[in-house]
């Protein structure tokens with residue numbers, strides 16, 4: 088029987104194996120090793136202890152996520168390495184999850200459940216908690232049937248299957264009711280926030296939003312330029328709630344600036360929807376500061392993920408300044424030129440300006456303020472008018 092799907096956050100750390108596939112037809116631009124390295128960080132953030140990785144390359148997706156031979160390898164590891172959990176690097180369908188759980192006889196978690204788990208631990212505000220609650224409940228609903236499979240396996244027949252099925256129905260009804268309740272509460276909280284936002288954005292203050300991959304240093308930069316005390320930590324998803332502050336640009340122009348939730352590779356669609364509201368500030372921004380951690384070996388891939396997701400959100404055209412942060416980790420002074428390795432891989436043509444900073448050392452803050460000011464005061468390009476031919 089598969090164990091209950093909950094995570095331990097106490098001193099006991101579940102022993103987890105990580106499983107990922109490289110599907111050629113999917114055209115992933117992340118190397119599988121990099122994706123699993125991040126999955127490992129997420130697993131640690133959720134309270135698990137990753138002990139081994141299993142990977143497979145395939146031409147097209149497999150109905151069981153990985154091939155038969157690989158599943159046997161996993162079964163072997165589970166038996167001999169005291170594994171509590173198997174974590175898969177993609178979202179599994181309810182069927183795949185159930186099949187894998189049946190085969191491996193340990194809890195099976197996918198990337199989505201893992202990210203939801205980390206988010207659930209970090210959410211602070213009422214809205215943040217409600218959003219997570221909504222996403223988790225939506226994730227759970229199609230997977231409810233699998234949770235009762237142990238009743239069927241007790242041998243079937245009288246007194247097992249019937250009650251099991253009834254229980255699923257009861258559960259589904261309860262979960263649907265909960266969904267409705269959470270949605271209603273969210274609506275109330277959001278309309279209240281919308282009213283506050285309208286008050287804040289009245290007048291002609293420019294709206295600026297910090298966006299970027301999780302752990303890039305958005306909150307650190309936000310704190311530096313607004314002198315606030317937003318939590319900045321070396322962990323994935325420190326920030327889940329948008330914080331907004333007023334700031335004055337060098338010439339006295341007023342602006343509001345927001346710190347937002349971080350992006351991640353393969354952000355589950357359930358969370359994209361749930362966090363669209365949190366990213367509302369970015370949706371309405373006059374300008375985005377896209378923060379990249381230049382010290383990360385995955386800087387270029389991370390920048391690409393953010394650019395792609397901004398495009399998906401319909402804000403790919405908002406003017407963007409590229410902020411190459413954590414310069415102190417790759418250079419000994421703020422004047423040392425950045426190695427072209429990173430720069431050549433990031434598509435800098437998407438950005439109107441590039442600034443290098445170190446939020447912890449305070450490097451590049453004047454440049455950043457000046458760049459923001461030049462950008463928000465830059466006259467919009469005049470519309471092209473047609474010239475009569477004769």
Ligand SMILES: Nc1nc2c(ncn2[C@@H]2O[C@H](COP(=O)(O)OP(=O)(O)OP(=O)(O)O)[C@@H](O)[C@H]2O)c(=O)[nH]1
Nearest residue numbers: 302303304305306307319320321324325326349446
């Ligand atoms: N050395 C160095 N560390 C930095 C710099 N900027 C941020 N950090 C550190 O990097 C870690 C992550 O910073 P945050 O500001 O929390 O990152 P974030 O982008 O807000 O992350 P999320 O909220 O998780 O999306 C923290 O430990 C910061 O102190 C920098 O310029 N140099």
Ligand SMILES: [Mg+2]
Nearest residue numbers: 305306325326
């Ligand atoms: Mg943050």
